[in-house]
Amino acid sequence: MNNIISVDNLSKSYGDKQVVKGISFNVSECEIFGFLGPNGAGKTTTIRMMIGEIGADSGKIEIAGLKVPKDMAQLKTIVGVVPDFQNIYDRLSVRANLEFFASLNSISKTEVDRVLDEVFLTEHQQKACKNLSRGLRQRTLIARALLHKPKVFFLDEPTSALDPMSAKLIRELILKLKNNGTTVFLTTHYMEEADLLCDKIAIMNQGNIVASGSPQGLKDKIGRKAVIYEYNVDGEMQKVEFSLSTKEDREKLAALLREHEPIKIHTQEATLEEVFLSVTGDKWNNSKENNQ
Amino acid sequence: MKIRSVLAILKKDILDGTKNYHIVLMVLTPIILSLLFSKLLTQGQSSEGNMPEFGFISSPQQPLIEMLLDKGMKNKIQFYQDRDSLEAALLDGKVKFGVILPEIISENSAPDKLKKTVILIYPPSIPEFAADALKNSIESMFREQLHIPVPPLPFQLKMEPLASNSGSGGGMSDNIFPMLILMAIGAIGFLALPMSIVEEREKGTLNAIFLTPITPTEFIVGKSLFSFILIGITIVLILTLNDKWNDNSHYLFLVSMTGALMTIFAGLIIANFAQSQGSVNSVGTILFLIFQMIPTLQYAGDAIAKLAPFVPSTYIFSGIKKTLFFDISKISINFDLTMVFCFTLVLYLIAYFVYKLKKADK
Numbered sequence: 001m002n003n004i005i006s007v008d009n010l011s012k013s014y015g016d017k018q019v020v021k022g023i024s025f026n027v028s029e030c031e032i033f034g035f036l037g038p039n040g041a042g043k044t045t046t047i048r049m050m051i052g053e054i055g056a057d058s059g060k061i062e063i064a065g066l067k068v069p070k071d072m073a074q075l076k077t078i079v080g081v082v083p084d085f086q087n088i089y090d091r092l093s094v095r096a097n098l099e100f101f102a103s104l105n106s107i108s109k110t111e112v113d114r115v116l117d118e119v120f121l122t123e124h125q126q127k128a129c130k131n132l133s134r135g136l137r138q139r140t141l142i143a144r145a146l147l148h149k150p151k152v153f154f155l156d157e158p159t160s161a162l163d164p165m166s167a168k169l170i171r172e173l174i175l176k177l178k179n180n181g182t183t184v185f186l187t188t189h190y191m192e193e194a195d196l197l198c199d200k201i202a203i204m205n206q207g208n209i210v211a212s213g214s215p216q217g218l219k220d221k222i223g224r225k226a227v228i229y230e231y232n233v234d235g236e237m238q239k240v241e242f243s244l245s246t247k248e249d250r251e252k253l254a255a256l257l258r259e260h261e262p263i264k265i266h267t268q269e270a271t272l273e274e275v276f277l278s279v280t281g282d283k284w285n286n287s288k289e290n291n292q
Numbered sequence: 293m294k295i296r297s298v299l300a301i302l303k304k305d306i307l308d309g310t311k312n313y314h315i316v317l318m319v320l321t322p323i324i325l326s327l328l329f330s331k332l333l334t335q336g337q338s339s340e341g342n343m344p345e346f347g348f349i350s351s352p353q354q355p356l357i358e359m360l361l362d363k364g365m366k367n368k369i370q371f372y373q374d375r376d377s378l379e380a381a382l383l384d385g386k387v388k389f390g391v392i393l394p395e396i397i398s399e400n401s402a403p404d405k406l407k408k409t410v411i412l413i414y415p416p417s418i419p420e421f422a423a424d425a426l427k428n429s430i431e432s433m434f435r436e437q438l439h440i441p442v443p444p445l446p447f448q449l450k451m452e453p454l455a456s457n458s459g460s461g462g463g464m465s466d467n468i469f470p471m472l473i474l475m476a477i478g479a480i481g482f483l484a485l486p487m488s489i490v491e492e493r494e495k496g497t498l499n500a501i502f503l504t505p506i507t508p509t510e511f512i513v514g515k516s517l518f519s520f521i522l523i524g525i526t527i528v529l530i531l532t533l534n535d536k537w538n539d540n541s542h543y544l545f546l547v548s549m550t551g552a553l554m555t556i557f558a559g560l561i562i563a564n565f566a567q568s569q570g571s572v573n574s575v576g577t578i579l580f581l582i583f584q585m586i587p588t589l590q591y592a593g594d595a596i597a598k599l600a601p602f603v604p605s606t607y608i609f610s611g612i613k614k615t616l617f618f619d620i621s622k623i624s625i626n627f628d629l630t631m632v633f634c635f636t637l638v639l640y641l642i643a644y645f646v647y648k649l650k651k652a653d654k
Binding site for chain 1: 294296297299300303304307308311312495496497499500501502503504505506
């Protein structure tokens with residue numbers, strides 16, 4: 001598939017601190033690209049550079065063949081953005097919010113009905129946004145970003161602090177967008193969500209991309225694979241875990257198989273969370289160990 | 293510039309503004325105060341029905357006075373023993389003008405008595421430009437009462453402002469409406485507009501707006517248009533509800549709306565630098581108070597009087613006052629208008645360069 005987003009050697013500093021350190025990545029058309037990383041890794045800064053909100057110090061960004069920020073006027077017509085904060089007009093109704101942005105985008109008001117229907121907000125359209133739940137407000141943001149039928153959709157932590165039902169609905173919307181041919185650029189802190197939705201993932205840490213690939217590929221490559229072997233010795237249950245990535249463990253497992261009849265053997269696949277912690281450094285555990 | 297985008301911002305601000313109690317209060321406060329003061333002043337005037345309008349230092353046996361009393365001015369005249377008590381009455385608003393008659397003046401006074409000087413003391417709230425008009429009007433009144441169709445009068449009328457720095461006293465009724473119009477212009481220009489822009493920045497809606505094809509110019513024009521219309525509506529309501537429309541109202545609008553543009557440009561400059569709504573509040577309130585107080589207090593003391601020519605609202609205030617209370621075919625407002633235009637132009641240029649520099653910086 002063709003690349004629709006191409007980022008090359010992108011850098012950005014605030015004062016002396018370099019928050020994005022020459023990162024490069026590509027996103028293919030119609031895929032969901034997960035952009036992961038701990039807080040302060042530089043994800044939001046990267047997105048803000050990609051949507052032209054702030055300028056990059058160096059590097060190139062191209063979206064659908066258009067250069068950022070040179071072709072911003074055209075880019076605004078093909079890019080939809082849902083930021084990591086709920087920037088809607090609280091005193092206005094859902095419909096008034098959407099009609100305002102439809103006017104700015106020179107879009108007919110029938111499109112408002114379409115997006116309201118798409119995000120299941122029709123019955124709430126006359127309510128003031130300040131009276132909506134967080135999930136409904138988030139759907140309003142998504143509806144707003146979908147008004148002009150964008151080719152590329154940026155979602156910055158769209159399910160953050162949502163109840164499971166709202167989060168599920170938004171995940172379904174994201175998948176629906178992908179199926180309709182939209183490229184989705186997603187940042188999230190929920191690894192299960194990234195694993196479930198994303199075709200490709202890049203993990204950012206301290207301004208660098210430290211791992212990238214498909215979720216399965218990353219789990220296979222970086223994650224810990226293990227076998228849990230349970231057997232019986234003199235009526236007493238024994239449980240041993242062997243890593244499949246070291247020769248020594250594999251040999252120990254083979255020896256155990258020869259000596260003791262197994263009661264249960266489990267394989268344990270790495271999770272994306274383990275991959276994430278492995279490449280970004282498990283700061284929490286490290287700091288606990290240091291304190292001890 | 294796309295008119296559609298400008299109108300979209302305007303429509304959104306109207307919808308949002310009607311639900312924003314800050315904006316509603318800023319519009320309603322001068323209107324409610326105008327109604328309140330209007331009511332109070334009307335009540336004052338009704339009780340003033342029998343109140344003397346002129347304070348005289350003279351003998352009641354003075355032929356001129358006898359004549360005025362005969363002509364039905366009994367209720368309009370109050371006598372005082374000395375200048376101090378007359379001035380005190382003027383300051384308290386008990387009389388509108390003070391007249392000092394030095395010696396016998398009558399209808400038949402010979403032309404050689406022309407040199408006799410009648411001193412007319414007027415309150416400090418009457419600006420210098422209005423003194424001449426006032427003199428003419430008082431002279432005509434005397435002429436009418438004394439049946440002297442053409443000049444000269446049997447005396448020379450000398451105008452003297454009340455030499456006091458203790459306050460403007462009885463001039464409140466003349467100052468209140470210009471003051472309330474200034475309040476509307478200042479509050480919306482210095483506070484409502486920049487707060488609305490900074491609120492958009494703080495809440496991040498500005499980012500969302502600029503992800504659409506709208507340009508910064510369209511956004512600023514839409515926002516400014518809303519404030520401009522809001523000021524216009526407020527002034528219309530103040531004038532209508534208080535029955536203050538007159539033949540000069542179009543000039544009143546010219547002065548006020550040019551002044552409104554000036555405060556809008558100032559508001560745009562504030563919005564450019566302010567980091568939060570709190571800082572808009574601080575800076576805007578200081579500017580608003582200067583804008584509001586200097587013109588109304590300029591007759592209260594030398595220091596403020598010296599400062600007043602450098603404050604643009606002095607000219608807006610003066611222009612509004614002239615259009616509300618004087619016949620502007622006799623009193624020119626050209627100087628006030630020119631000054632308001634000049635200040636507006638200066639602020640426009642500052643706002644333009646501030647935004648130009650910011651764009652270049654970005």
